[in-house]
Amino acid sequence: MPEDPENKCCHTQSGISRRGFLSSVGAGAVAAASLGGDTAAPAQEIEAVGEAVTVSLRINGAVKKVLVEPRWTLLYILREVLGLTATKLGCARGECGACTVLIDGQTHYACMILAVEAQGREITTLEGLMEGEKLGPVQQAFLEEDAFQCGYCTPGQVMAVEGFLRHKPNPTINDIRAGLSGNLCRCAPYKHIFNAAARAAELKVAKGGAL
Secondary structure: OOOOHHHHHOOOOOOOOHHHHHHHHHHHHHHHHHOHHHHOOOHHHHHHHOOOEEEEEEEOOEEEEEEEOOOOEHHHHHHHHOOOOOOOOOOOOOOOOOOEEEEOOEEEEHHHOEHHHHOOOEEEOHHHHOEOOEOOHHHHHHHHOOOOOOOOOHHHHHHHHHHHHHHOOOOOHHHHHHHOOOOOOOOOOHHHHHHHHHHHHHHHHHOOOOO
16 A cells, blocks of 8 residues: 655654544544543632722712622723713723723722722712813813814823823923823823813912812
């Protein structure tokens, strides 16, 4: 019988042919499948990992009781559970600043804090800066100074400005640059954003320093 050309051209140095290798792999897969019931993790263990707990979150002055899994971020709860979609999902790893919110008056990336960690703390999102249907001072300043293009990062930029103006109401240009250093903008109208921050400081002073 003539030698199989496929086996002849595909022998490895160890003497195993391509066809022989594939056959052995296939047999191993069948054996593993037959043991599937024994190798799968028990369903009870998988369910226990995501066991939900109830937390009370104070958001924009209102208390919200929500059922959360311990692994859920504050960003996920704000957007997907409570519908506060002004807080944007960007990089999801604490680099871009699109999800910036205030927690006890300090800026935080909502993607980097768990919802359970935020319990009992004062959380402010972009929606919380509105005065009814009227824009807050920082939002108004961004509008006046045309400080956005696509607008996706704008909520995070606004919250960053709001955060540092609460602690430094009369910032220098260097203060503004430092205060916004954790927020990235792909469209890059940074000069307009810096101008908006300075204008927001003026508007807040004109209102008597109102937050």
